[in-house]
Amino acid sequence: MEYISTRGEAPALGFSDALLAGLARDGGLYVPREWPQFSSRDIRAMRGQSYQEIAFRIISRFVGGEIADEALRTMIDEAYATFRHPAVAPLVQSGPNSFVLELFHGPTLAFKDVAMQLLARLMDHALAERGERATIVGATSGDTGGAAIDAFAGRDRTDIFILFPKGRVSPVQQRQMTSSTEANVHALAIEGNFDDCQDIVKAMFSHAGFRDKVQLSGVNSINWARIMAQIVYYFTAAVSLGAPSRKVSFTVPTGNFGDIFAGYAAKRMGLPVSRLVIATNENDILARTLRTGRYEMKGVKATTSPSMDIQISSNFERLLFEASGRDSASVRSAMGQMRQSGGFDLEETTLKAIKKEFSAGRASEKQVKAKIAEIAGQTGYVIDPHTAVAMHVAAKAEKANAPMVALSTAHPAKFPEAVNSASGIDPALPPCLTDLMQREERFQVLPADQGKVEAHILAQARAVR
Numbered sequence: 001m002e003y004i005s006t007r008g009e010a011p012a013l014g015f016s017d018a019l020l021a022g023l024a025r026d027g028g029l030y031v032p033r034e035w036p037q038f039s040s041r042d043i044r045a046m047r048g049q050s051y052q053e054i055a056f057r058i059i060s061r062f063v064g065g066e067i068a069d070e071a072l073r074t075m076i077d078e079a080y081a082t083f084r085h086p087a088v089a090p091l092v093q094s095g096p097n098s099f100v101l102e103l104f105h106g107p108t109l110a111f112k113d114v115a116m117q118l119l120a121r122l123m124d125h126a127l128a129e130r131g132e133r134a135t136i137v138g139a140t141s142g143d144t145g146g147a148a149i150d151a152f153a154g155r156d157r158t159d160i161f162i163l164f165p166k167g168r169v170s171p172v173q174q175r176q177m178t179s180s181t182e183a184n185v186h187a188l189a190i191e192g193n194f195d196d197c198q199d200i201v202k203a204m205f206s207h208a209g210f211r212d213k214v215q216l217s218g219v220n221s222i223n224w225a226r227i228m229a230q231i232v233y234y235f236t237a238a239v240s241l242g243a244p245s246r247k248v249s250f251t252v253p254t255g256n257f258g259d260i261f262a263g264y265a266a267k268r269m270g271l272p273v274s275r276l277v278i279a280t281n282e283n284d285i286l287a288r289t290l291r292t293g294r295y296e297m298k299g300v301k302a303t304t305s306p307s308m309d310i311q312i313s314s315n316f317e318r319l320l321f322e323a324s325g326r327d328s329a330s331v332r333s334a335m336g337q338m339r340q341s342g343g344f345d346l347e348e349t350t351l352k353a354i355k356k357e358f359s360a361g362r363a364s365e366k367q368v369k370a371k372i373a374e375i376a377g378q379t380g381y382v383i384d385p386h387t388a389v390a391m392h393v394a395a396k397a398e399k400a401n402a403p404m405v406a407l408s409t410a411h412p413a414k415f416p417e418a419v420n421s422a423s424g425i426d427p428a429l430p431p432c433l434t435d436l437m438q439r440e441e442r443f444q445v446l447p448a449d450q451g452k453v454e455a456h457i458l459a460q461a462r463a464v465r
């Protein structure tokens with residue numbers, strides 16, 4: 001299996017090289033040269049199989065023989081042994097034809113754990129085989145950072161630097177990032193918003209001298225392996241609901257577009273998906289793009305679903321590449337316009353291709369609060385604000401002919417203030433985290449300045465050549 005860049009100017013790589021590279025050297029994102037195909041028979045054969053077995057069947061096709069089956073199975077088993085639910089990603093029925101896919105049973109209570117626990121093991125394996133070390137960087141609006149720190153903490157081959165927007169993550173999210181006692185963990189509070197953090201991370205990847213000096217690697221969803229691991233739960237959910245005999249729709253609370261792109265990938269691989277619904281909070285750039293055909297930044301608002309307070313959805317580039325018929329020149333031009341003027345117009349055929357697969361909707365702060373209160377009041381089921389965005393948008397998008405699955409991406413205890421103010425309920429942290437808010441914090445405050453962040457990393461990282 002080979003991976004190619006969406007911008008068409010970086011060399012194609014095999015699985016392990018793409019895994020360690022993160023971002024392609026031309027600034028593009030890696031995608032598989034071809035989508036592995038699963039026939040109806042393959043999908044039917046997934047019925048009754050464990051999450052781990054289905055993960056193996058899907059992931060081994062992307063790994064393309066670069067990791068021995070036994071080693072891959074061990075990594076998958078170990079990654080999902082960290083989850084508190086035996087099903088890993090259980091489905092809960094929320095209406096006659098609607099379901100919630102709970103993705104928050106991992107160690108840091110967000111869907112990011114699903115990919116991150118495996119990614120850390122895959123990277124360790126690849127680095128050990130090469131006898132190398134790496135410096136991992138990541139930008140977070142709150143959840144990726146905690147998940148990455150949990151997964152990489154104490155791993156000898158990697159140092160991890162996580163950039164989070166100072167004062168714009170929830171207190172639980174912050175403590176998850178800042179309370180690690182492991183020497184290879186570095187939490188950096190950046191004086192800016194998430195987009196500033198993500199810009200710095202991408203700029204460090206484009207700075208070849210720095211990239212090579214510290215052996216830079218990334219764990220944001222720019223890394224293909226993140227998307228790959230997230231494809232699995234679209235299959236497990238759809239199979240539980242009757243695939244391949246029945247089509248299923250998904251509504252996904254969306255920020256960086258990684259999670260919903262994994263759903264799109266599952267469809268390209270043969271999963272019978274009816275609609276993919278993009279759910280945004282008041283930072284609704286994606287919903288506006290589908291409506292107007294123009295991707296245009298307008299500034300970020302702080303909301304009660306802070307992990308989705310994003311304007312530059314990095315994985316939208318992967319979708320542009322696919323929807324334009326893999327036209328890397330048009331992707332380069334769109335990304336160039338974005339850099340220069342903060343927006344670009346989608347070509348008509350590209351927009352049409354996107355609208356064929358995706359719908360989009362937005363939830364205001366008032367609607368998020370009302371949805372948390374409504375669900376808690378009717379059923380006692382407590383949801384976090386990101387899940388509420390999805391459930392609000394899903395309710396509007398539901399059609400009788402296909403079950404609708406709303407992705408529940410975070411545990412309500414990560415956002416206790418918002419949940420309490422909507423429902424009067426204080427969601428409790430799971431027992432393993434009850435002392436979290438008493439743990440000591442350790443982090444460095446830095447300005448949103450690439451040079452200063454690079455200097456800090458150079459002084460701390462062990463992989464410097």
Ligand SMILES: Cc1ncc(COP(=O)(O)O)c(C=O)c1O
Nearest residue numbers: 143254255256257258259307409
């Ligand atoms: C809780 C939660 N929900 C939804 C999202 C959006 O996911 P994506 O960035 O993959 O679109 C994020 C962060 O990305 C998140 O942390």
Ligand SMILES: N[C@@H](CCOP(=O)(O)O)C(=O)O
Nearest residue numbers: 140141142143144220221307
């Ligand atoms: N919401 C994310 C933002 C980064 O997304 P990623 O999926 O690209 O890592 C977060 O919680 O950090």
